[in-house]
Amino acid sequence: MTGPAVPLRVAVWTTGNVVRQAVRAIDARADLELVGAYAWSPDKAGVDVGRLCGLDRDLGVPATGDVDELLGRRPDVIVHSPLHVDVAELARLLRAGVDVVTTAELVTGTNLGPDALAELRAAAVEGGATLFGSGMNPGYAQLLAAVSAGISAGVEHVGVSESVDVSQFVGDANFEAMGWGRPRDDAGHAEDVEAGSAVFAEAVELLGRLLGVQLEDIRCEVTFAHATEDVHLPSMVIERDHVAGMDVVWTGHVVDGAGGDREVVAVRQRWLASTRIDPPWTVEHGYLVEVTGDPNLRLRLEIWPTEADLADLTVATMHSIGMRITALPVVNAIPAVHAAAPGIVTYADLPVITSPLRP
Structure with missing residues (x-):
């Protein structure tokens, strides 16, 4: 008889609208453990991610603006959600041996051009890491x-x-x-x-x-x-x-x-x-x-709001639903991406991804 699986260690990159939803999803899963967050703004460094992401409690995970410090927390996977792709940024994370799931306008990577695509593939192979992009x-x-x-x-x-x-x-x-x-x-x-x-x-x-x-x-x-x-x-x-x-x-x-x-x-x-x-x-x-x-x-x-959302159906509520359906495809893909071979993968390379049932 085997014991419970060790949760995958997950960090998030920035604390914007998509990551706010990603953090909620990660926190609700027993197979994922939030261990770090990268924040652009200096005033967010040291602040608990739970507060930065609008939860009603601290998660015991302070944000940092230092990439080396973030990598020092030994994440298995980073949920990466800036608006645009920064190839050098992604390559650094992959070379460090960290899998990356991103919502930053990347699916196959072809649109980045052959040189950038080759750099990301080489970084992934060098670090033994996997890159996956999705959203709704x-x-x-x-x-x-x-x-x-x-x-x-x-x-x-x-x-x-x-x-x-x-x-x-x-x-x-x-x-x-x-x-x-x-x-x-x-x-x-x-x-x-x-x-x-x-x-x-x-x-x-x-x-x-x-x-x-x-x-x-x-x-x-x-x-x-x-x-x-x-x-x-x-x-x-x-x-x-x-x-x-x-x-x-x-x-x-x-x-x-x-x-x-x-x-x-x-x-x-x-x-x-x-x-x-x-x-x-x-x-x-x-x-x-x-x-x-x-x-x-x-x-x-x-896409319909939950009963709780319907009780307070504002533009902000609808916007948060849009961010949720952007975040969940990459959060739910984390276990499959971590198990995949190094390189850039798409849904064509992974088993079917879905949400786990609530315990």
């Missing part, structure tokens, strides 16, 4: 789409759409590159959105890998909707005839048997900052998977 979308949404296709034969196309009202969140930092409120036909706007959403090219690549398809080409098409009147939002005013809706579609293509081009996967983001737009688009208020095969499939994922 990109990441978990593509896993959901691929699993959905598993009950259809002769699959020809798989698409997954994020179709949501973002009116309360257009001022968030992750939307900064999208150019909400720019005028109609503003030069270079579509190209800026393509560049700002390029991580979804990695989502297309991931979906192709999960379906066992080698994609020949990945493309992006951006379409805008414009406000039919001035729109007053918490973070900005979008003037009439300025951009208040976006449809951003990343597609993966193969060469068919006749030598022609065929789209086989698609990842779409339809974001509306207002319903007072032209064209009069609507949103699904969730995630939609569509599979063309035998049979055809359509799966809709809606």
Whole structure:
């Protein structure tokens, strides 16, 4: 008879909105032990992570702004959640022998370029560590789409759409590159959105890998909707005839048997900052998977607040739910990532990831 497994030692990188949710999830699991936190702000150094992350108690884990001190706490895994990828930062952690699960716009790493990708792979091999990136979308949404296709034969196309009202969140930092409120036909706007959403090219690549398809080409098409009147939002005013809706579609293509081009996967983001737009688009208020095969499939994922959240359903509450569904895919992947071979891994390399049942 064996004793209980030793919990994996976990540290978190920064104490922002995603990590606040990650810390709650880690604290609730017997197989994970929080041992450290890195904080950018000097005034957070030495403060207990429980207080920094809004828990009602101390966790006995002070934050630090010293990377060496953090590594000295011997974490097995770091939950890494800055907004953007810092290759040198990630490489340092991997070379130190620490596995990293990140929500920082990384799924396959291809979008970083060949040199950066090679540096991360080399660092992982040198340290015997593993790097995994996910979130709700990109990441978990593509896993959901691929699993959905598993009950259809002769699959020809798989698409997954994020179709949501973002009116309360257009001022968030992750939307900064999208150019909400720019005028109609503003030069270079579509190209800026393509560049700002390029991580979804990695989502297309991931979906192709999960379906066992080698994609020949990945493309992006951006379409805008414009406000039919001035729109007053918490973070900005979008003037009439300025951009208040976006449809951003990343597609993966193969060469068919006749030598022609065929789209086989698609990842779409339809974001509306207002319903007072032209064209009069609507949103699904969730995630939609569509599979063309035998049979055809359509799966809709809606996200509902808990009873506790419904009692205090504010914009802040909805925002925290969004951060929770970003954090949980990487937190739940920690045991599988730690058990994986060194290198950069995706859902295509791991067993199915899910949440443990509450004891």
